[in-house]
Amino acid sequence: MDTSSVYLQRVLGSGCVAQAEVLRMDGTVRTSTGRLLTTVQEGRRLVRLFEAPADTIAAGITVGGCTYVAAQADRRLLHGKRGSAGVVVVRNPPFIVVALYEEGHRPADAVLAVGNLADLLASRAGGPDSPPGDPAGPQAGL
Template structure:
């Protein structure tokens, strides 16, 4: 399956996510993205920096995170997952060995459903070496 197919089928096709992108784990290369969903290099470095931060709680939990031009309050930050909320919509970010999955869910989707969809794809990618 192509990286774009993971976006189109596994993420957006689930109905739990309305925008998504897959980057390499350093945030320097776009592997696939949904139309109109783009992150700046600065935003990607915020994400990568949050994963490199070993403090508890992570700094991003007090500063927030910028994704596709929007600021999100970070409600979960661990070694593999970052969850952000803005109103009733939000983002779920999952890091695998080689990839960053960044997904946005709309107000009409329960955060847990979106998180489950993205986490399942992340676990699958880890199981096949990514």
């Protein structure tokens, strides 16, 4: 099991999200906590939405065949809602982290935990001397 899988499992275990995966910057899946959330086409569309976040408001955020209404969109964060569930997508090269939260999860906790995970994975990708951290630790607001 690679490091990103371990960190995904920690975030999943924190109770902030129901499912998560890590994409490469080309939109392909690197690792997932279970069944894949995104198709290759959806992953590539997410990459394009980060380049033109204003398009997200009109198009929504599609993950797993479901389209979420954009609640927030910028060059780092895409956050969409569908009823009381939602999707959080955070870009921090060389990775994009995608996570779903369900009814009962606090959206703010999901956004924070996914952002922390993206930061951690990006810092770890910098080399073997990068400091380890815990994306679901106290900084996640748990």
